[in-house]
Amino acid sequence: MMYLMFGFWSGLLGLSMSFIIRIELMNLNNNFNNNIIYYMMITIHAFIMIFFMTMPIIIGSLSNWLLPLMLMSSDLMFPRLNNFSFWLLMPSLMFMLLNMLLSDNIDTGWTLYPPLINQNFFTLNFIIFSLHLNGLSSIFSSINFIVSIFIINNNNFFLNNLTLYIWS
Template sequence: RIGIIYMIMGLWGGILGLSLSFLIRLNFADPYYNLISPEVYNYVITSHGLAMIFFFLMPVIVGGFGNFLLPLLLGMPDLSLPRLNALSAWLMLPSVVCFGISLSIGSGVGWTFYPPLSSFPYSGVGVDYLMFSLHLAGLSSVLGSLNFITTIFSSIFFFINTRVSIIVWAYLFTSFLLLFSLPVLAAAITMLLFDRNF
């Protein structure tokens, strides 16, 4: 099932984020000795935040649990659009690969990976790989949100039963919020990407 693939990718993202978190805490262990250089520390912080949000929370909570819980709570055999669901899951793999490439090169300065700050110490393609990775992760989330909304609204149980589980309502509202917010984020990242390169 696609939910298991989401869980495996989320587990990988969680291990990556946890290792980056340990690296940050090891750097704080001795205030007089820096384990890693300040530049490396800056993009470790950036990558840690993005890994935990886009590659751990989103695949596990939305993709993984949503694929198992939502059809079960609505009394349906599967989500309404299984091919869209599969496309959403498999877009995570190139997104994670691009994220790993950006992590190995250097993905930004501090909490911001936006230009012009990010172009000073890292003039290479690390930031571009990171932005492309976020585009793919955002597209995957939008496709998953469309699938969840379609599944909930196509369920007869949702309209007949007045005692629908709160989890179904939570997935519905979260899917609408993702659907409205992620294109704005993608447009902002696209403008920053063009501002960096042109």
């Protein structure tokens, strides 16, 4: 349930960034006098919507909470691993937003890593560390889900009886 709330909150954050981007597109160069800030907002918006909204909702919430309920199985195999996975998302999002506040030219909207000669490595480390924390969170959630599915305590359970939705 915490994953759903975090994903919903991140979705609202991404939606507000999307509104700001659309307002800028309606009247170009009137709101942001600096294109670098605009491109950085586009990149951070994409990261927030993918890594902080979609992945926690799909991997964390649906597969670690809803699927065991649908299979009538016990709770997660490693509940502490799931908690650890969830709490890695908060500092990851904070590093991402801190990068947006401190950075001056790290994101171009098309690539995350433009030529690194002129980069401030302090902010570059923030964005890289943020993405690695988020990836680690997804890996922990996936491990928890896969082990939970294969160690279900139902005697009448066979893998060939799973619905297509659960397999996918």
